[in-house]
Amino acid sequence: MRAYADNDYPANHKPDWRVIAGLWPYLAEFRGRVALAGACLIIAKLAIVATPIALKYIVDYLDQGRDGELLVWIPLLLVGTYGLLRFSGTLFNELRDALFARVAERAMRRVSLRLFRHLHQRELAFHLDRNTGGLTRDMERGTGGISFLLRFTLFNIVPTILEILLVSAILLVAFNPGYVAAIVVAIIVYVLFSIKVTEWRTRFVREANARDNQSNSRALDSLLNYETVKYFNNEAFEAEVYDQDLEDWEKARLKNRLSLATLNIGQSLIIGIALVVILGMAAVEAASGEITLGDFTMINAYLIQLFIPLNALGFVYREIRQALVNVERLFSLLGDAPKVVDAEHAQDLQIQGGEVRFENVQFAYQAARPVLKGVTFTIPAAHKIAVVGASGAGKSTLARLLFRFYDVDGGRITIDGQDIREVTQSSLRNALGVVPQDTVLFNDTLFRNLAYGRPDASEAEVYEAARLAHLDRFIETLPEGYQTRVGERGLKLSGGEKQRVAIARVILKNPPLLILDEATSSLDSLSEQAILDALNEISRTRTTLVIAHRLSTIRDANTILVMDDGQIVESGSHGELLEAGGKYAGLWRQQNREGKLD
Structure with a gap:
């Protein structure tokens, strides 16, 4: 049995980073919001980077005042400034997210609608060859991936890089260049390790997605054919096949989890070593009097402030790789041109x-x-x-x-x-009006299924079409009449009743x-x-x-x-x-x- 009929990519396929550039048209609709969100981002990062400086002055003033007289209002003013900076960082980050929320949600809406229309434009052969369950999974993951790429590319990777540059500039100007050198080395090792291991484990992400699509398609197919399963008493067989698919999915997910643990452990080790080395350098200088206790506190605060988003950057990179896989799959669906198209003129x-x-x-x-x-x-x-x-x-x-x-x-x-x-x-x-051999209805009311022949028809026209199709007497016997729900694919109606609905639709379409x-x-x-x-x-x-x-x-x-x-x-x-x-x-x-x- 083929693992996943809709998976066109080999496990070692590398996602195309140009996919991110393809998201720009969805940002262009709200240029003003994007610009304001970018301004809030910069203000938030400046406030966050300034926070350890305020903390340094608080510690230095208190340390120097141990042997002399302290002016209470000065440390209170510094503490107030420290608190204001921290609050400002949070405030402008939240304002940024609030401004950008509509951009991301509208992008998901636009792409979902575009894909929905595109799939309806595809030729019949495309849909006959498709696994509907796998296709809906691709749509779901792809639209979610777009939101993730928009949010985290702009508001995580860019801010983290900005913060690294600002902190490095401050440490380079105020302290020993060795701190910056150690940070740069740690970041380079961290990034190279993250990229290498993430590239390695991407195949496990793809395999997990493929197995997820496979099991979902199988479950959906079996449930849609519920009656056939019952006719042949094959519930146990269906459960066995589904469990086999779930076992494949379980194995793929386990590989994905174990590879993720390897990545997390390695990243934590690199960050831990970097913290020990840099704080060791600062402790030696503080003990010898080359830097103050406030300087040591500021360096420690910067390291924590720097490595926390850096650790998040590793997570974001992993997720971006997965999102790229999902979005690339969605864009590939959009990129497949329908074989039946209108002539140019x-x-x-x-x-x-x-x-x-x-x-x-x-x-x-x-x-x-x-x-x-x-x-x-x-x-x-x-x-x-x-x-x-x-x-x-x-x-x-x-x-x-x-x-x-x-x-x-x-x-x-x-x-x-x-x-x-x-x-x-x-x-x-x-x-053209068509009365097909096999009429499939929507899981909706009889009235809506009848009106599908001409959605803008009046109630009287729908009732007349039902009468001409000799369906009105049957509907009158139903407790809920025209508001009776027909079930998935119209399974609550007999074959003859479904065909009468199809005939009524054509009468209505005229x-x-x-x-x-x-x-x-x-x-x-x-x-x-x-x-x-x-x-x-x-x-x-x-x-x-x-x-x-x-x-x-x-x-x-x-x-x-x-x-x-x-x-x-x-x-x-x-x-x-x-x-x-x-x-x-x-x-x-x-x-x-x-x-x-x-």
Whole structure:
């Protein structure tokens, strides 16, 4: 079993740091806020760096005053200044975060919306190959990673570097250059160690993410197919497979944790050694009288102040690497161009009569296995053409191509002489109404599912569509009526009820072109006749393509096309095809024997 079908990166893949530059457009929307947040950042760092200086003067004054008379107001003033500086550092840091909060949240919103739209623009093949659970994990981690990168790149790494420079400048001017040299050496060793070990452990982060996606996808897939699991009594099997995925995830997480412990221990050791060396130097100078007790206190305060954010910098670097992995994955989703796109100068489809033509159409889902082999036919305006044939003959592919879920490999499809590849997808799909073979509903109320055919429809229009689809009597029997929730994918409704919802949606949409893909396949004979009457009524003035298996439903079609192995092998009316005694007549006799023509 493949570990993670959606993981396109090898474990040793190095993230692209240019991803951070790609975040600038999301900052540009709030330039003023970003500038004010930057100003607060600088003020906060200046106050924090000045705090140990105030502490030095307090200690020196108290130390010098042990042998003389102390003026109480002076140390009180210094203590007040010390407290004000500490408060200012916290205040401006909080103001910075408050100012930047809207920037980060808006960036997450913009990216999430952009990705959501992009995924809806992707071709059907993309979604058929995707693990939905893994995809939602990528979206979740990616948007969270963007917020992290924005916040911590600007407000942790930059401030820490600024603080290191300020503290180094103060120590260089006021004390022995050896302090700065020791700090610089410690920082270089710390940074090199952090980068090296983080690079090493990134593969464990990727593996943990991949296993997380894998287990989540498996759980989601199993729950979505709850009924199938029950039909075959495979709860134990599903639990076993899921537990295996969780075991892989557990192992990956353990490696991640152990590698993190290695990094933390190494970083703490470097910081500990640096503190001992620098404070040892300061203690020797304080004992010999080269520096005051206040100087020693200030150096100690600076070291603590410096190494705490430096330690945080190590954490932030680790997290940034992980965030880069997540954001890069999200940006790669955005970077994959849809295979079905509008032409550069695409115009809106203009419906004059609604004539549909398939001209020598060739298509294959996989190059080695052609599905359509030069299919040519015309559906005159306001006519009904039915397509029949064995499973795999290419019937439903005709509907998918007309709807532009895919583009043809050869030939063309036109509506009123307009190549559907030369018109906008939006205008094309506005003109088409589809009743699919398998209707999937949203986990919402019946009313909202019905209104999905035209979200701006009035209540009266929704009720009328339900009546025409012969759904109103069923809804009246429900305790909550139109506000009844249909469950995940509409599982609370029967197949026939779901198809009636699909028919009502199309009635509400009121398109000039119809595609009926096995539209009555889930109905009993009595319901089928009622629905056929409704479909015949709405298709009477519309160009209609009917994909049918049950031949009794298409006897009234103007023309019936018989497909076999991706080609049209027979064409004519119901009576003509029966008289010809070919494939259609054979299918008719077979269904008659099976009782499907009742």
